[in-house]
Amino acid sequence: MFPRLSHRLLDKGWTPVQLDAGYSAVYAELIGNRDGHTDPFIRQRYVEGQRWRGVVEHYRASGQVLDLGAGDGAVELAFAASQHWKSFSVETEWNERVRELRGATGASIRRVIADAAHLPFRADMFQAVTLLETVEHLRHPREVAAEIRRVLDAGGVLLVTTPPRWRYALRPDPHFAIRGLVLLPPSLQRRFAAARGYTRADHYVDRIYSSTAQLADVFRDFALRDVLSRSRAPRRWFWDALVFQKKG
Numbered sequence: 001m002f003p004r005l006s007h008r009l010l011d012k013g014w015t016p017v018q019l020d021a022g023y024s025a026v027y028a029e030l031i032g033n034r035d036g037h038t039d040p041f042i043r044q045r046y047v048e049g050q051r052w053r054g055v056v057e058h059y060r061a062s063g064q065v066l067d068l069g070a071g072d073g074a075v076e077l078a079f080a081a082s083q084h085w086k087s088f089s090v091e092t093e094w095n096e097r098v099r100e101l102r103g104a105t106g107a108s109i110r111r112v113i114a115d116a117a118h119l120p121f122r123a124d125m126f127q128a129v130t131l132l133e134t135v136e137h138l139r140h141p142r143e144v145a146a147e148i149r150r151v152l153d154a155g156g157v158l159l160v161t162t163p164p165r166w167r168y169a170l171r172p173d174p175h176f177a178i179r180g181l182v183l184l185p186p187s188l189q190r191r192f193a194a195a196r197g198y199t200r201a202d203h204y205v206d207r208i209y210s211s212t213a214q215l216a217d218v219f220r221d222f223a224l225r226d227v228l229s230r231s232r233a234p235r236r237w238f239w240d241a242l243v244f245q246k247k248g
Contacts (some may be wrong), residue, residue, distance in 0.1 A: 004230040010240055011230075014054020019081040019105075024050075027074055032051065042072070045126040048132075049078025052102050052159060052241075056128045057084070059157045059225070059243060063231060064088065065129025068116050068144070069134030071107060080107040088126070090114050117143040117155045124153040131160045136205055141218045149221050151245055156221060158244040160215065165208040166237050177203055182208045219244050 003103045006012070027046040052075060056065065062084035062180050070089035076098075080087040088110045089098075099109045114120050129148050138144050148158055163174040165182050169202050173181040176193050185190065186207040193203065209215050213236065214237035231238035 003075070004029065005149050005232060007228060007240070009058055010051065010228055013058055014050050016050065018139075019080050019107075020050060020078070023077055023081050023105050023107065026038055026101065027077065030100055030104070031072065031074075041198060045072065045074035051074035052130055052132065052239050053078050053082060053085070054242065056159055056229070057241070058217065059245070060127045060155075063153075064129040066119075066121070066124060066126045067130045067132070068148070069131065069137070070111070071095065071099075072100050073111065075130060075132060076109045076111075077101055077105065077107055079184075080109045086110075087119065088121075090119065091117055092116075099203060100170060106127055113191045117147055119147045119151055121151045123150050125151050126156060127153055128157045128159070131158065133161055133163070135160055135162045135215070135218065137202075138206055139204070141206065142220075145221065147221075152246045154246060154248055157225075158219065158246070160219070160242045160244065161240065162209055162215070164238050165210040168208070173208070174219045175203070212235070215242055222248060223247050 006015060006219055024046045064086045065079050065088065067089040070076050072092050072095055073089065076087040076089040079085045083244060090112050092115065093111065097200065098109065101107065102109050103231050112120060116138065135141055152158065168174055168182045172179045176194065176196065176198050181192060189205065213226055224242065225245045226243040227235045227239050227244065228241040229235040229239045
């Protein structure tokens with residue numbers, strides 16, 4: 001109904017680095033042209049990685065960054081393009097696209113296959129963690145939150161994105177494109193989606209969060225530093241990203 005606002009971090013908070021042009025071209029070739037992906041979410045994933053790199057750098061200038069639920073590797077590749085970051089990622093299954101991206105670019109990206117609730121990293125290892133469109137899929141989000149806190153150093157930054165429930169109240173839901181699905185309780189959402197054929201493990205959605213307070217409860221051992229939103233509606237219900245910081 002109303003145009004979204006421009007946000008100084010989300011829309012203007014990053015600038016390309018020297019390697020971005022080459023890395024983004026390789027990603028476009030592998031994901032778009034070779035694989036034939038037409039989904040805008042997938043095709044624009046490297047650009048999203050640049051955006052989130054700029055957001056993170058507003059809070060921490062450099063260090064080691066961990067991307068949880070990293071998918072095809074676009075976000076970790078965007079961080080690896082910057083000389084300020086050493087890029088790590090975790091997924092539950094191997095994605096061959098990561099190896100191809102690494103081979104084609106020579107980027108130093110380190111993919112680990114692991115359970116996010118039992119991260120194979122030492123304490124205080126990272127300066128930043130990104131959890132992008134992932135928290136809604138976690139079966140045990142508070143256990144993952146505790147592990148993120150363990151591996152972040154003092155003052156470490158956690159960037160979280162996840163679809164706000166009320167943004168999709170009258171629209172098709174963000175995962176299965178079923179209109180009105182998010183109005184149902186989570187257990188009924190899963191049953192309804194399964195009845196439509198969404199039964200693979202990667203189709204699992206634990207819950208679509210309704211408010212920033214619910215997310216703050218998951219990450220209760222963090223301080224909620226910022227709620228980033230382009231919406232004209234209250235940020236507690238309509239957000240683009242949340243920035244948490246490790247207490248202490």
